Amino acid sequence: MPTKIEVKHVGKGFPADNGRLEVITDLNLSVNDGEFVALVGPSGCGKTTLMNIIAGFLAPDTGAVIVNGVPRNGPNRKGIMITQQGSVFPWLTVKQNLLFGLPDELPNRDALADEYAALVGLKGFENNYPHELSGGMLKRAEIARALVVKPEILYMDEPFSALDALMSLRMQNELLRILAKEKHTVLLITHDVEEAIHVADRILVLSPRPARIQASFDVPFAHPRKLSSPQAQALRVAILKELGVEETV
Amino acid sequence: MKGLGQALPSVIVIAVVVALWWALVAVTNSAIFPTPWGVVTGTLELARDGTLWEHIGASLLRVGAGFGIAVAFAIPLGLWMGWVRGAFVMLNPLFQILRPISPIAWIPIAILWFGVGNASPIYLIFIASVFPMIVQTTVGVHTIEKRFLRAADNFGVTRKKLFLQVVIPATLPQIIVGMRIGLGVAWLVVVAAEMIALRSGLGYMIIDSRNAGNRYDLVIAGMIIIGLIGLALDGFMRLLEGMKIVRWRYAH
Numbered sequence: 001m002p003t004k005i006e007v008k009h010v011g012k013g014f015p016a017d018n019g020r021l022e023v024i025t026d027l028n029l030s031v032n033d034g035e036f037v038a039l040v041g042p043s044g045c046g047k048t049t050l051m052n053i054i055a056g057f058l059a060p061d062t063g064a065v066i067v068n069g070v071p072r073n074g075p076n077r078k079g080i081m082i083t084q085q086g087s088v089f090p091w092l093t094v095k096q097n098l099l100f101g102l103p104d105e106l107p108n109r110d111a112l113a114d115e116y117a118a119l120v121g122l123k124g125f126e127n128n129y130p131h132e133l134s135g136g137m138l139k140r141a142e143i144a145r146a147l148v149v150k151p152e153i154l155y156m157d158e159p160f161s162a163l164d165a166l167m168s169l170r171m172q173n174e175l176l177r178i179l180a181k182e183k184h185t186v187l188l189i190t191h192d193v194e195e196a197i198h199v200a201d202r203i204l205v206l207s208p209r210p211a212r213i214q215a216s217f218d219v220p221f222a223h224p225r226k227l228s229s230p231q232a233q234a235l236r237v238a239i240l241k242e243l244g245v246e247e248t249v
Numbered sequence: 250m251k252g253l254g255q256a257l258p259s260v261i262v263i264a265v266v267v268a269l270w271w272a273l274v275a276v277t278n279s280a281i282f283p284t285p286w287g288v289v290t291g292t293l294e295l296a297r298d299g300t301l302w303e304h305i306g307a308s309l310l311r312v313g314a315g316f317g318i319a320v321a322f323a324i325p326l327g328l329w330m331g332w333v334r335g336a337f338v339m340l341n342p343l344f345q346i347l348r349p350i351s352p353i354a355w356i357p358i359a360i361l362w363f364g365v366g367n368a369s370p371i372y373l374i375f376i377a378s379v380f381p382m383i384v385q386t387t388v389g390v391h392t393i394e395k396r397f398l399r400a401a402d403n404f405g406v407t408r409k410k411l412f413l414q415v416v417i418p419a420t421l422p423q424i425i426v427g428m429r430i431g432l433g434v435a436w437l438v439v440v441a442a443e444m445i446a447l448r449s450g451l452g453y454m455i456i457d458s459r460n461a462g463n464r465y466d467l468v469i470a471g472m473i474i475i476g477l478i479g480l481a482l483d484g485f486m487r488l489l490e491g492m493k494i495v496r497w498r499y500a501h
Contacts, residue, residue, distance in 0.1 A: 057399060057402075079403075081403055087397055087399065089397060089418070100401075100410075131496060131497045
């Protein structure tokens with residue numbers, strides 16, 4: 001598979017009271033086309049900063065991000081970011097939110113918006129405002145708004161962390177169902193190792209600040225995955241160990 | 250029924266105030282200060298000969314004109330100042346100096362510039378209501394949550410779409426708050442402005458009633474009508490807050 005995203009020697013720091021806070025130093029990673037990669041790491045390790053750099057919202061101090069062989073230069077619609085807080089516009093209806101990213105001159109934009117609302121299970125809610133939806137439905141709307149513009153990459157920063165455990169699990173399954181239909185490259189940040197094992201093809205463990213890639217784990221299990229299987233549990237223990245959490249099974 | 254129950258205490262308070270007023274006039278045997286009933290008959294008298302409606306119409310027309318011009322001026326300017334840092338830095342100090350000057354202080358200048366016709370009170374209303382609306386609109390743009398601007402950036406939409414579908418609707422709740430404040434001060438100022446000159450309007454009616462033979466029943470009638478119309482205007486602005494497109498900001 002060709003390489004989709006290449007992060008080369010990326011470093012980033014911020015001014016702090018006592019000089020400079022190095023958040024990321026010399027970080028390298030690559031993501032293949034169509035691959036689902038999860039980044040896990042201790043909180044405050046710079047995951048979000050890294051994601052913002054890869055998605056183009058933040059420029060690195062050193063190094064470069066190369067997407068499709070071209071150096072990344074600002075965000076664009078080929079890679080859509082979904083965050084924990086969400087960014088569905090509360091003043092637009094679900095349908096209007098879906099239409100937002102579609103160019104006005106696109107002839108079938110209306111049908112496309114309806115199609116993606118239905119894909120995420122929001123048929124019948126197209127004309128509702130976000131404040132009339134539940135947390136899970138709002139997430140679905142956000143995912144539909146991202147997918148309708150046919151992005152190549154999804155950047156997901158703790159997308160389901162604000163949901164309760166049951167809804168989070170449901171949304172993970174929903175995401176897998178949608179991704180099975182449309183093959184996207186996905187980069188997911190999560191603090192939840194089980195979530196990562198449940199959805200990702202590969203899991204990268206980040207070190208404490210300044211962040212580097214500390215370890216990489218392939219997740220070779222076929223979908224749908226059973227987290228209770230011995231192999232999955234062994235993987236979980238190994239990842240937790242990298243994160244500094246010793247646990248006996 | 251629930252609304253009725255909620256309104257009951259306030260109705261009682263008003264009834265008590267009116268009763269107290271009536272009792273005090275009766276006890277002191279005042280020759281000038283009217284009873285509530287005197288105010289009612291005075292109001293009916295004015296309503297019947299049509300002058301009351303002329304005064305109300307004149308005041309509302311001036312407020313409509315002054316406030317309308319202020320809205321047309323303040324909202325685009327506020328959006329510009331909110332969005333373009335340079336515009337804010339350049340204009341904000343001037344507006345912050347002009348804003349605390351009472352519109353009443355502008356009266357001599359308004360008369361000098363515009364004479365004693367309709368233009369003077371319209372100008373005063375404009376001056377009074379334009380600054381709160383500029384300030385609220387600017388604040389509205391400044392407080393747009395970054396995640397929304399970032400999402401717009403992510404989808405790479407045109408500048409026009411960014412303004413029409415993100416910046417303006419995100420600011421709209423603050424714009425409406427500004428309009429509510431603006432209309433409130435506009436109504437305050439029209440009465441004050443009409444007291445100075447002119448031959449019509451509720452402010453003129455109050456001063457004229459006093460000058461033309463101490464008709465204090467009509468003075469108080471004018472005051473109460475001003476209060477009621479002010480309440481109605483505010484109620485009208487509050488209807489705007491109920492629009493679905495801005496409900497996200499006020500709900501919860």
